[in-house]
Amino acid sequence: MFTYFLRKLLYTIPVLWGVVTVVFILMAVVPGDPARIMMGQRGDPATLARIRADLGLDLPLHRQYTKFLGELLRGDLGTSYRSNEKVSVALSVRFGATLRLAFWAMVLASVLGVTAGIVSAVKQYSVFDYSAMFLAISGVSAPVFWVGLLLLLAFAYNLHWIPGVGYGDGQAIYLILPVLTLGVRPAALIARLTRSCMLEVLSQDYIRTARAKGLAEKIVVIKHALKNALIPVVTIIGTQVAELLSGAVLTETIFAWPGIGRLAVEALVARDFPMIRGTVIFMALIFLVTNLVVDLSYGFIDPRVRFE
Amino acid sequence: MKREMKVFLLFLLTFGVLCMAGAAFAEDPVYGGILRWREINDPPKLDPAQATDTVSSRAIYLMFDSLVENDSDGKGVLPALAESWEGSEGGTVWTFKLRKGVRFHKECLGESTANGGREVTAQDWKYTFERMVRDNSPRAYFIEMIEGYQDFVSRDETGATEWSGIKVLDDYTLQFKLTYSFAPFVSVLAYNSFMVIPREDAEKWGKEFNFHPVGTGPFMLERWDHDQKVVLKKNPDYWRKDDKGNALPYLDGVELVVIPDNTIAYEEFKKGNLDAFQDFPDEFYVEAKATYGPLFRERPWVGTYYYGFNNSKEPFKGNRALRQAVNYAVDRERISDLVIEGRYPAGKGVLPPGMPGFNPDLKGYSYDPDKAKALLKEAGYPSGFECELQVNNNPRHKAVAEAIQAQLMELGIKLNIKVVDWGVHLDMCERAETQMFRMGWVVDYLDPDNFLYVLLHSSNHGSKGNYSFYSNPEVDALLAEARVETNWDKRIELYRKAEQLIVEDAPWVFLFHYSTSLLGQKWVKNMHLPAMGDYSTPLYNVWVTKK
Numbered sequence: 044m045f046t047y048f049l050r051k052l053l054y055t056i057p058v059l060w061g062v063v064t065v066v067f068i069l070m071a072v073v074p075g076d077p078a079r080i081m082m083g084q085r086g087d088p089a090t091l092a093r094i095r096a097d098l099g100l101d102l103p104l105h106r107q108y109t110k111f112l113g114e115l116l117r118g119d120l121g122t123s124y125r126s127n128e129k130v131s132v133a134l135s136v137r138f139g140a141t142l143r144l145a146f147w148a149m150v151l152a153s154v155l156g157v158t159a160g161i162v163s164a165v166k167q168y169s170v171f172d173y174s175a176m177f178l179a180i181s182g183v184s185a186p187v188f189w190v191g192l193l194l195l196l197a198f199a200y201n202l203h204w205i206p207g208v209g210y211g212d213g214q215a216i217y218l219i220l221p222v223l224t225l226g227v228r229p230a231a232l233i234a235r236l237t238r239s240c241m242l243e244v245l246s247q248d249y250i251r252t253a254r255a256k257g258l259a260e261k262i263v264v265i266k267h268a269l270k271n272a273l274i275p276v277v278t279i280i281g282t283q284v285a286e287l288l289s290g291a292v293l294t295e296t297i298f299a300w301p302g303i304g305r306l307a308v309e310a311l312v313a314r315d316f317p318m319i320r321g322t323v324i325f326m327a328l329i330f331l332v333t334n335l336v337v338d339l340s341y342g343f344i345d346p347r348v349r350f351e
Numbered sequence: 352m353k354r355e356m357k358v359f360l361l362f363l364l365t366f367g368v369l370c371m372a373g374a375a376f377a378e379d380p381v382y383g384g385i386l387r388w389r390e391i392n393d394p395p396k397l398d399p400a401q402a403t404d405t406v407s408s409r410a411i412y413l414m415f416d417s418l419v420e421n422d423s424d425g426k427g428v429l430p431a432l433a434e435s436w437e438g439s440e441g442g443t444v445w446t447f448k449l450r451k452g453v454r455f456h457k458e459c460l461g462e463s464t465a466n467g468g469r470e471v472t473a474q475d476w477k478y479t480f481e482r483m484v485r486d487n488s489p490r491a492y493f494i495e496m497i498e499g500y501q502d503f504v505s506r507d508e509t510g511a512t513e514w515s516g517i518k519v520l521d522d523y524t525l526q527f528k529l530t531y532s533f534a535p536f537v538s539v540l541a542y543n544s545f546m547v548i549p550r551e552d553a554e555k556w557g558k559e560f561n562f563h564p565v566g567t568g569p570f571m572l573e574r575w576d577h578d579q580k581v582v583l584k585k586n587p588d589y590w591r592k593d594d595k596g597n598a599l600p601y602l603d604g605v606e607l608v609v610i611p612d613n614t615i616a617y618e619e620f621k622k623g624n625l626d627a628f629q630d631f632p633d634e635f636y637v638e639a640k641a642t643y644g645p646l647f648r649e650r651p652w653v654g655t656y657y658y659g660f661n662n663s664k665e666p667f668k669g670n671r672a673l674r675q676a677v678n679y680a681v682d683r684e685r686i687s688d689l690v691i692e693g694r695y696p697a698g699k700g701v702l703p704p705g706m707p708g709f710n711p712d713l714k715g716y717s718y719d720p721d722k723a724k725a726l727l728k729e730a731g732y733p734s735g736f737e738c739e740l741q742v743n744n745n746p747r748h749k750a751v752a753e754a755i756q757a758q759l760m761e762l763g764i765k766l767n768i769k770v771v772d773w774g775v776h777l778d779m780c781e782r783a784e785t786q787m788f789r790m791g792w793v794v795d796y797l798d799p800d801n802f803l804y805v806l807l808h809s810s811n812h813g814s815k816g817n818y819s820f821y822s823n824p825e826v827d828a829l830l831a832e833a834r835v836e837t838n839w840d841k842r843i844e845l846y847r848k849a850e851q852l853i854v855e856d857a858p859w860v861f862l863f864h865y866s867t868s869l870l871g872q873k874w875v876k877n878m879h880l881p882a883m884g885d886y887s888t889p890l891y892n893v894w895v896t897k898k
Contacts, residue, residue, distance in 0.1 A: 075774030079814070082489040083403035084777065084792070085805065086814050089504070093487045126395040127561045128577075136577060192614065200618045207624045208615055209608070210579050299610045301578035309392060314774050 044342060051338065055331045062327040063320070067111060070316050071104055077124045077314035098124060111320070120324070121317030125310070130321035133306060138325075140210060141302035144294070145287035147222045152229035153280055159230075160237020160276075164245060165264055175234060182231030191224040191297040208299040221298040225291050229283040236279055240272035247271075273344050281337030288333070289326040378876055380593065380601045384895035386875065387606045388627045389616050393578045394607070397564040399546040400479075400488040408543050409629075409886040410581055410607055414456075415546035415566030416590075418447055418476070418525075419537060423889075425653055425705040425797055425882030428541050432471065432567065432590075433525075442532035442837045449473055449523040453590040455549045456571040464565050465551035468588060471567060473525040477517045478550045484514065486558075490544035493795070496536070498528045532835040534842060535798035542795055543887075569600040569891035581607040591891055601894035626875050626895065629885035631868040633747060636692050639870055647870050648880040653705040654793035654865035655698055655802065658740065658755075659819035662858050663783050666736060673736075674857035675716070676726035680762050682718035683862055686754045691747060695863035700854050701802050703864040705882045708799040708846045715854055715861060723762055735763020742768065742789040743776040751862075752789065780818040790818055793865060794883060799846040804830045807853055821858035872897075 078094040079086065095101045099110060114121060120130035159179070163172040198220060199205040211217040244250065245268050253263045290304025303322060310318035390409065396402040399411045418433040433447040449471070457468030483491040484503050494500070498516030502509045518526040529536065539545075552565040564572055567590065570583035584604040591599045608625060610616040613632040617639075620628045631639060631647070640647050660667035660674050667674055683697035699715025702708055727733060740756070742748040749770060756766040766787075771779070780788050795801050805816040808830050812820050826849050833845035854861065869880045869888060874897035881887050 074778055075772070076778055077774075079777055079781070080774045081403065082814075084790075085795075085816050086489060087492045087495075088814060090487065090489060090492050091814065093504075094489065097487055122558075126393075127401075127558050133577070195615065195618065200622055203622075207619050207622060208610060210576070296611045297615060299579070299608075299612075299615070301576070301609075305578060305611070312772060312774070313395075 044339070048335070048339065051335050055328075055335075058331060059324065059327060063112070063115065063324060064108075066320050066323045067108055070314075070319060071107075073314070075314045076100075077316060080314055081124060115324075120321040123310070123315050123318045125313045125315040125318065130317050133318065134303065134321055134325050137301055137303045137306050140300060141288060141290055141295075141304070143218065144221055144225060144291070144300060144302060145284065147218060148225035148287055149229065149280065149284050151222055151226040152233055152283065155226070156230040156233025157237050157276065159234040160239075161241055161264060161269065163234070163238040164241030165260075167242065172238075176238070179231040179234045182227045183235070185227065186293075187224060187228065187291070188293045188297055190227055191220070191294055194220045194223055195297070208297070210299075210301055217298075221294050221300055224297070225287060225294045229280075229287070232279060232283065233276060237272065237276050240275050241268060244268045244272045270344060274341060277340055277344060278337060281333050281340075285330045285333040288329045290322075378896075380597070380877070380892075380894045381896055382601050382894070383603050384897070385604045385606055386602050386626045386890060386893065386895055387608050387624065388890075389620070389625050389629065390581075390607045390609050391611055391616075391630075393609050394581060396561055397572070397575075397581075398561040399544055399548070399564075399566075400483045400486060400490070401561065402543070403489050405884070405886040410583075411543050411546065411564075411566075412568070412887050413570045413583055413605060413890060414564055414568040414572060415543075415548070416453070416568055417541055417543070417546050418449075419541045421538075421541050421797055421881070421883045421887070423879060423881040423883075425707075425794075427707070427797065428538055431541075432547065436537060438537075438837070442534060442536075442835070443529045445527045445529070445536060446520070447525045447527075449476075449525060450590065451523060453567050454588045455552075455567055456565045456586055457588065459552070459563050459565050459572050460575070461573060464549070465555045466549035466565065467551075469549075471547055472522040473519040474522070475547050475549060476525050477514070477519050478553075479547050480517055480545070481514050482548070482553060483544070488544060490542065493539055493542060493544070494536075496529045496531060496533045498530050532837060534834060534837060535796060535800045538796040538798045538801075541797070570605055573604065578609055580609060583607070589891065593892060600891040602890065605890055620870065620872075623872065626872045627878065627888075628870040629868070629888070631870055633691055633694070636694065636868075643870060646873060647868065648878075649694075649866055649868045650880055650882065651696065651704045652793065652865040652867035652884055653703050653797070653882055654791060654884075655701060655703050655861075656695060656791045656863040656865060657698070657789075658860040658862060659780070659788050659790050660858060660860070661783055661786050661788070661820060662822070663820040664786065666732075666738065667786070670730050671856060672726045673730035673732065674860075676723045676730055676732075676762075677759070677764065678716035678857050678860055679719045679723035679726065680759055680764065681716075681755055681860060681862070682758060685718070686751060686758070687863060690750045690754045694866050694868075696866070698861045698864045700850050700861055701806065701859075702799055702846075702850060703794075703802075706794065706799060706802065707797060708843045710847050710850060713847075713850060713854065716857075720762060727762065727764075735765065737765040737767065738786045739767045739769055740787040740789070741776060741779065741785045742770055743773045744770050748789050777814075781814045783813070783820055787860075788818065791865065792816075797883075799843075799850075800830075800834060803846055803849055803853070804834060807858065819858045821853075821856070823852060823856055826852050826856075 078091055078100060082091055099107060122129055159175045163175045166172055199207055205220055250268055253267050290302050290307055292304030292308050295302040295305045307322040390406050392406055394407040394410045396407045397410055399415050402408060402411055416432050418431060419428040420431040422429055432450050432453055434450045436445060436447045438445050453471045454468050455466045456464055499514050502511040503514045516528045520526055549565055553560050556563045569586055569589045571586050573584040574582040585600050589599055593599055610619060617635050619625045662668055687693050687695050700713045740752055742752050752768045756768055759766050779785050792806055805811055807817055807821050809822040809827050811817040829845050829849040833842045836842045867885045869885045871878050874895050876894050878893045
């Protein structure tokens with residue numbers, strides 16, 4: 044397993060380099076001059092030239108690229124054109140908020156989704172099954188911003204159970220609605236997949252044998268069936284975690300949540316190259332790490348899995 | 352007592368009682384409380400030398416002061432940190448007497464500042480201006496007419512160690528020597544880039560000064576939670592006093608609360624989580640006006656919204672009749688009423704109401720489809736023509752463009768609308784890669800020069816402001832003459848002549864003038880919306896009755 048882990052870690056290097064290079068090239072070809080945007084609508088050419096020189100934008104592209112790579116290898120993601128904030132500082136500050144939101148959203152989604160999926164599978168074609176799957180399809184289809192708005196209108200602005208939007212001073216009450224909003228879709232996906240995997244496993248011969256031997260249904264489902272159904276579910280949980288950790292810009296916008304999603308979008312609009320590159324590299328890292336953790340977890344879930 | 356005398360005495364008594372009752376009900380300011388002001392995004396820059404957006408400007412107006420400031424009704428400039436000023440030598444020398452006893456902030460982010468709260472002197476102003484050049488401020492060139500600007504900019508070649516045209520005559524006297532007489536010079540100094548900062552803190556923090564801003568304004572930075580809020584607390588040493596000599600500001604602090612979504616921001620306001628909501632969105636305009644009445648403040652903003660023709664390329668190059676035809680084909684009032692609830696009044700020319708020199712008798716373009724058809728024929732397009740209109744990505748701009756597209760279609764003018772983001776839009780306009788483009792211009796300083804010269808003089812083609820690449824030597828001469836003319840009435844006459852010629856040439860479709868809006872809660876008192884825009888609303892004399 045250690046060799047597998049090491050190999051996977053080494054694979055991340057060319058993947059990251061590819062991401063970094065593609066992002067650099069895209070920023071070079073996309074229209075819009077960051078120095079021009081910084082100056083605003085009115086700017087004299089001489090000042091514009093000086094600002095571009097200050098930012099290193101007057102260098103030939105290949106020199107900009109090598110300079111950027113050199114800084115990256117030293118762990119320097121650069122400084123935001125827009126706000127003069129160190130990109131690494133900006134990311135670390137916003138990531139905390141994103142992590143908090145993503146963590147609780149996934150906890151909610153996993154617990155709700157897996158539970159609903161198991162019960163739906165065990166009680167297939169029951170009222171619970173139909174209701175749960177109807178809600179799951181709705182959850183997958185409903186736009187996130189619409190769900191967020193509805194929750195806010197209901198609980199914050201009509202019932203006044205929630206104080207409002209924003210991060211507050213980190214109080215948990217501000218987390219409730221954004222977690223619900225963000226968790227709905229992953230919960231729906233997880234519920235549907237869990238149900239589908241459980242149904243497949245529950246129809247296996249060994250399950251019939253376990254029941255025939257007189258084992259309690261709870262033991263049959265949780266101990267014998269669930270473990271075998273979990274691998275695809277863990278995969279999807281992994282991808283959802285990676286997606287949420289990369290920022291949820293719609294949820295962050297609706298709830299004025301200071302996360303990475305909004306940071307990335309604002310950087311794009313302002314052509315803030317260092318921030319764009321920094322957020323993309325960060326998101327790529329998140330996906331790579333999450334995939335690695337998911338891969339390694341297979342061995343714990345299913346002892347038959349061998350890492351080669 | 353005669354009957355008339357009794358009536359008179361009764362009148363006096365009644366009048367006296369009413370006056371006393373009025374005085375009793377008149378509100379006295381109340382100290383304390385926090386005002387929560389909504390922002391659409393985190394301010395990118397809190398360094399006045401570097402900020403170019405309105406969100407940053409809102410914060411900067413609260414933390415810094417300039418030499419002079421704009422009158423709230425846009426009627427001119429008033430003393431701020433300069434008590435008085437005098438022009439001499441044909442308007443090429445300006446001498447400012449500084450206010451004594453103005454102190455820099457003692458605190459920033461809860462820690463003591465490097466300057467220790469000392470008094471502002473003329474040397475600080477010289478440092479501030481020179482720093483703008485050293486740090487490549489995007490707005491330093493606004494005052495390039497001060498002698499020595501180019502030498503100081505190119506100091507690596509010239510060896511200049513200071514900006515020679517800025518002189519410190521003594522601790523409280525600052526002098527500017529200009530290379531040419533520039534009549535709007537004092538107005539320009541009211542712009543929010545030219546605000547004094549302390550050398551000690553600027554040198555201590557370098558580029559990080561953006562995160563440790565120190566000024567002389569009514570509020571100091573207490574905390575900055577990025578993408579959440581900027582928390583400002585009152586400056587206990589603020590130089591301004593109210594009419595009765597009491598200390599200002601009344602508020603304990605201001606919070607600039609970041610809420611990106613307009614719907615949510617309005618709900619937060621209705622719930623009472625926000626005290627002030629600026630630049631009110633169209634979606635809720637009618638409802639808010641009806642619900643809040645006088646608490647919804649609105650007034651003309653000194654700005655103009657237009658579609659520029661690319662006067663350097665076909666089909667509009669050299670074809671005045673075609674440009675005029677498009678102007679006659681647009682029903683501005685109807686479009687404003689239908690699309691934007693009448694928020695933008697129709698515009699006839701370049702200068703908006705509120706700008707000195709605005710000409711209410713300007714001969715502009717009315718909606719006249721018959722005249723438009725005749726001009727199209729004269730222009731060589733009797734059946735109409737096709738062209739592309741580029742607008743930057745914004746729901747209001749798109750809605751207006753679609754309405755105008757439909758209207759022009761009636762005359763056979765096919766307008767293809769292209770929507771791009773702001774950065775791309777600026778780039779393409781600057782390189783004359785559009786046929787028609789949407790643009791708006793809002794006042795930097797209260798002088799017609801800021802509109803007519805910047806946007807339409809041929810020396811400003813491209814990024815300097817003349818995106819329509821308009822050129823008329825007669826207009827150029829009038830505008831150049833007005834820049835150096837010191838007699839105000841003569842200047843206005845020159846600008847009005849120039850504007851009439853411009854309107855006749857029709858380098859733009861003259862569409863609307865802007866309005867500015869500010870919604871405040873009923874417990875927010877003495878908050879007045881200025882002509883320079885909602886983001887410059889002074890808060891030093893505002894108080895709240897609900898804590």
